[in-house]
Amino acid sequence: MHLIKDALDFGPWLDAAAGSSVGAGTLPRQENQDNFLLIDASGHAVCLSQQAPVHCQVPGWPAGHVRAAVLDGMGGHGHGREAAEAAVQGLLSIPACHDTASLACHLDQLHARLQAGFADAAPAQARAPGTTLTLLEIPPGQAPLLYHVGDTRLYELRDGMAAILTVDHVPATAYAMRGGLDEARWRASVHGEHHPQISQAFILGNAMGDTLQLDKPLLALDNGNLPSFLAHLGDRRVLEVQAGAYYVLASDGFWACDHPLASTARWPDLCAGKTAAQAVTAIFDDFLAHPPEGLHSDNITMLVLRFNS
Numbered sequence: 001m002h003l004i005k006d007a008l009d010f011g012p013w014l015d016a017a018a019g020s021s022v023g024a025g026t027l028p029r030q031e032n033q034d035n036f037l038l039i040d041a042s043g044h045a046v047c048l049s050q051q052a053p054v055h056c057q058v059p060g061w062p063a064g065h066v067r068a069a070v071l072d073g074m075g076g077h078g079h080g081r082e083a084a085e086a087a088v089q090g091l092l093s094i095p096a097c098h099d100t101a102s103l104a105c106h107l108d109q110l111h112a113r114l115q116a117g118f119a120d121a122a123p124a125q126a127r128a129p130g131t132t133l134t135l136l137e138i139p140p141g142q143a144p145l146l147y148h149v150g151d152t153r154l155y156e157l158r159d160g161m162a163a164i165l166t167v168d169h170v171p172a173t174a175y176a177m178r179g180g181l182d183e184a185r186w187r188a189s190v191h192g193e194h195h196p197q198i199s200q201a202f203i204l205g206n207a208m209g210d211t212l213q214l215d216k217p218l219l220a221l222d223n224g225n226l227p228s229f230l231a232h233l234g235d236r237r238v239l240e241v242q243a244g245a246y247y248v249l250a251s252d253g254f255w256a257c258d259h260p261l262a263s264t265a266r267w268p269d270l271c272a273g274k275t276a277a278q279a280v281t282a283i284f285d286d287f288l289a290h291p292p293e294g295l296h297s298d299n300i301t302m303l304v305l306r307f308n309s
Helices: 080-093 100-121 171-177 183-190 260-264 267-271 276-289
Strands: 002-004 014-021 034-039 044-049 052-057 066-072 133-138 145-149 153-158 161-164 236-238 246-250 300-307
Touching: 002 052, 002 276, 014 034, 014 066, 014 276, 034 080, 034 300, 044 080, 066 080, 066 246, 066 300, 080 100, 100 133, 100 145, 100 236, 133 153, 133 246, 153 267, 161 267, 171 183, 246 267, 267 276, 276 300
Parallel strands: none
Antiparallel strands: 002 014, 014 300, 034 044, 034 066, 044 052, 066 133, 133 145, 145 236, 153 161, 153 246, 246 300
C-alpha cells in the first residue's frame, strides 16, 4: 500500500493524506487502475504514474489553495489505468478554481479533449476507456467545491456515523430518475448490494438518459433531474463541512462485498481521534487484514481530509 503523507503542507486549517493499493481478496488484482491527486497549499502535487507515487510542483499555484481527487479507471474496459492517469495529468493543468461553474467548465472541457484523444488513438472496435472522478476543490478560507462523476464516493464521518455525500452513477440511479425506483428500493440496490455496472464515467460519457444509450457529454445530476430524496446530493455543489469531521474520498473496492454498509460503518471508529494519515492507515490495515465477507477483489484508494476550522 502506498501511503502519502510526507512532504505535503496543507496549512494549519486542513489535514490530508492518501493511500492506494491493488486490494485484498483471494485473487488480488495484478494492476492498480486507481489513481489520486493531492495538490497542497504550496502547489506541491502527488499522484500515481505507472502505479507508483510521483511528485511535482504546479507552476503559479495560488498559496493556500488545495485540490484532492480520487479516480477509478474502468477495469472492465481497455486502458483503465491509462485513462485515470491521463485525467490526473489533465487535472494538473487546470488552474485553481473558486466557484463550481468555472470548475465544472474546465473539467467538462478536459473530459471532451481526453475523449476525443482516446478515440483518435484507438482501433474502431476497441471499447472506450473511462474513469470515475470525485474531486474537492478547496479555495483558501472558503467552502470546498465538489465535482463528481461515477461511483467513487465522498463520505462524511461524524458522530459515529458514515454518511454518503454523493450519488452513484449506476443503472439504479437512472431508473430512479425516471420514477422507476422509490427511495427504499434505490438505497437497497445502491448501498445494500454490490453491482459493478456503471452508467457514467469521465472520458467515457453517460448512459443516464431515457434510452440508456451511451452519449459523449457528461450529465450533471442535480435537483433538476434527481428524485426528491437525492436532490440535495448534486454532483457539482458547494459543500458544508464540519470542523473535526473526516471527509473520505474512496474508490468502490472498499464496499465491493456482500454487506457494503457494514464494511464502511467501521470507518468512524477506526478514524476516531486520529490524524488523516493515521486514519488512512487504520482503514487500510483493517481492510487488508480482515477483508469483508464476499469481497470482490478490486483496487482500493482513499483520501482522508479533516478541516480544523
